[in-house]
Amino acid sequence: MTDTIYQPISAKETHAGELERTSEITEYSNIMGIEVLLPCFYVLYLFLFFVGFPASIEGRLLLTKKPDPKNAAATARWLVSQNSWGVLNTISSDLGGSPFGNVVSFSDGLPNKGSGIPYFYLTALDPTARDALKDDRASFTISEYPIGTCGKIDPENPTCAKITLTGKLKLVDKNSKEADFAKSALFSKHVEMKDWPEDHNFQFFKLEIENIFLIDWFGGPKPLTLDQYLHASLNWFASNS
Amino acid sequence: MTDTIYQPISAKETHAGELERTSEITEYSNIMGIEVLLPCFYVLYLFLFFVGFPASIEGRLLLTKKPDPKNAAATARWLVSQNSWGVLNTISSDLGGSPFGNVVSFSDGLPNKGSGIPYFYLTALDPTARDALKDDRASFTISEYPIGTCGKIDPENPTCAKITLTGKLKLVDKNSKEADFAKSALFSKHVEMKDWPEDHNFQFFKLEIENIFLIDWFGGPKPLTLDQYLHASLNWFASNS
Known part of the structure; x- marks a missing residue:
C-alpha cells in the first residue's frame, strides 16, 4: 500500500x-x-x-462539523443532512433497462432534524418518477464535494466522502402524515418548490433504504447497517449541540 | 403553464x-x-x-461562458467540458440488478479540447468497474450546479442544466493510443491521479454514448442526437475563442 x-x-x-x-x-x-x-x-x-456562494442552498452548509471518518454512521448522516441534491438512479423503461441517473433535489427533514431517509419532489413528466412507478429498484448517490469540505482533494479520492443508498423508490400517499413531513422537509430546504407548476403534478417520493455504500477514507466501503445508520442521529446531534 | x-x-x-x-x-x-x-x-x-474555493478543480471553471440554452449541443458539451466529476451508474451485480450510482472523476480531453466522450480512471476494487465488466450498460450524470453558474436557482430547477449520457462503459485497451489520450485527459484535469496506488490496478474506461438526456430550460428534455453532440465542438469553441 x-x-x-x-x-x-x-x-x-x-x-x-x-x-x-x-x-x-x-x-x-x-x-x-x-x-x-x-x-x-x-x-x-x-x-x-x-x-456568489455556490453550493449553499438555504445556508445550511458548513453549519455542522464533519464527523470523524471513523464514525461511519455519523459521517453518512452528515452527508445526507448537509447536501441538498444528488443523483437518483432508476432502471430505465425507455432505454432497455439501462441504469438512468437524474439530478434531483432532496431533503431528509427539517434543518438539523434529518431522519436519514431522503424525500423527493418528482413529476412523472420526468423519466425518473415514471421508471420508479414501473420498477421501484433505485439508488441515490451523494458526494461530499459540493459541500466544500473536500478542499483540493479530488472528488474521486476516497477521503472526499461519497454515499450510495440503494433500495426502493416509493410514492408517498399524498393524504398521509408522511406526505406532510415530506412537504415540510423539502419546502424548508428548497423554498422555490412551493411555487413549482401545479399542472406538472409533482408528487412526494421516498427511498426505502436497503443497503448503504459509504466511502469516507482509505480501505474500501465502511461496514454500515441500516439500523446503525437510522439510529445514529440522536448520538450524533447530541454530541454536536 | x-x-x-x-x-x-x-x-x-x-x-x-x-x-x-x-x-x-x-x-x-x-x-x-x-x-x-x-x-x-x-x-x-x-x-x-x-x-477555500469549493468546486474549482484545476481552475478550469467559469473560464468558458455558458452557451445559450437554445443551443442544446453547445450546452451539453459545455456541461461535460466544465465539470470534473459526476455520478456513474451501472447495473449492480452485488445488489440484485439494482441501478448503482458512484461518484467518479472524469475528463473528456485536455482543457478546452474536450471530445465530448467521458473517460474514467477506475479500479475493480470498486463495484462500478466490476459491474461494468459483467454488464456494460451504464449512464453518466452531470449537474451544472457545482460549476457555480446556477446561482440561487434550485439544483432540480430545469434552468440549472443537467445531462445524462447513457450507453456502454468500456475498458480502454491499455496499449492503445486511446489509452494515451485518456491518460492525458484525466491526469491534466485530476493531477493527483498520477500518484494513486499502483497496486489498486486503476484502468481507463470510457462511456460509449448511445443516448443523451439534456435538461437546460423549461419544456422537457432537449432533442439532441449523438452526431449533433459530437460535432458541436468546433462551432462552439470557434465562436468562443
Whole structure:
C-alpha cells in the first residue's frame, strides 16, 4: 500500500486549520483599526456578491462539523443532512433497462432534524418518477464535494466522502402524515418548490433504504447497517449541540 | 403553464450581471486609494484561505461562458467540458440488478479540447468497474450546479442544466493510443491521479454514448442526437475563442 502518497490533511486537522485561520483574521483586525476594516468588508461583500456562494442552498452548509471518518454512521448522516441534491438512479423503461441517473433535489427533514431517509419532489413528466412507478429498484448517490469540505482533494479520492443508498423508490400517499413531513422537509430546504407548476403534478417520493455504500477514507466501503445508520442521529446531534 | 412563477434570471442576464459587478469593484477601487485597498486584499486573501474555493478543480471553471440554452449541443458539451466529476451508474451485480450510482472523476480531453466522450480512471476494487465488466450498460450524470453558474436557482430547477449520457462503459485497451489520450485527459484535469496506488490496478474506461438526456430550460428534455453532440465542438469553441 502506498496510501501516504495521496494522504490528505485529516478532517480534524482541517477543522483545526479553520480555527487557526479565524483567529488570524481576528488578530489582524485589532492591528488595523475599524476605519480601514469597514471598507475592507465592503470589498469582501462585493467579492461575495460577484463570486456568489455556490453550493449553499438555504445556508445550511458548513453549519455542522464533519464527523470523524471513523464514525461511519455519523459521517453518512452528515452527508445526507448537509447536501441538498444528488443523483437518483432508476432502471430505465425507455432505454432497455439501462441504469438512468437524474439530478434531483432532496431533503431528509427539517434543518438539523434529518431522519436519514431522503424525500423527493418528482413529476412523472420526468423519466425518473415514471421508471420508479414501473420498477421501484433505485439508488441515490451523494458526494461530499459540493459541500466544500473536500478542499483540493479530488472528488474521486476516497477521503472526499461519497454515499450510495440503494433500495426502493416509493410514492408517498399524498393524504398521509408522511406526505406532510415530506412537504415540510423539502419546502424548508428548497423554498422555490412551493411555487413549482401545479399542472406538472409533482408528487412526494421516498427511498426505502436497503443497503448503504459509504466511502469516507482509505480501505474500501465502511461496514454500515441500516439500523446503525437510522439510529445514529440522536448520538450524533447530541454530541454536536 | 405557469412557468413564469419560477422563471429565473436567464444565462445572458447572469453574465451581464457579473460584468456589472466587476466594474462596480473597479470604480470603488478608484475612490478608495491603494493604501486602503492593500490591507483589504489581505483580508480578502485570508477570507479565501479560510473559506477555500469549493468546486474549482484545476481552475478550469467559469473560464468558458455558458452557451445559450437554445443551443442544446453547445450546452451539453459545455456541461461535460466544465465539470470534473459526476455520478456513474451501472447495473449492480452485488445488489440484485439494482441501478448503482458512484461518484467518479472524469475528463473528456485536455482543457478546452474536450471530445465530448467521458473517460474514467477506475479500479475493480470498486463495484462500478466490476459491474461494468459483467454488464456494460451504464449512464453518466452531470449537474451544472457545482460549476457555480446556477446561482440561487434550485439544483432540480430545469434552468440549472443537467445531462445524462447513457450507453456502454468500456475498458480502454491499455496499449492503445486511446489509452494515451485518456491518460492525458484525466491526469491534466485530476493531477493527483498520477500518484494513486499502483497496486489498486486503476484502468481507463470510457462511456460509449448511445443516448443523451439534456435538461437546460423549461419544456422537457432537449432533442439532441449523438452526431449533433459530437460535432458541436468546433462551432462552439470557434465562436468562443
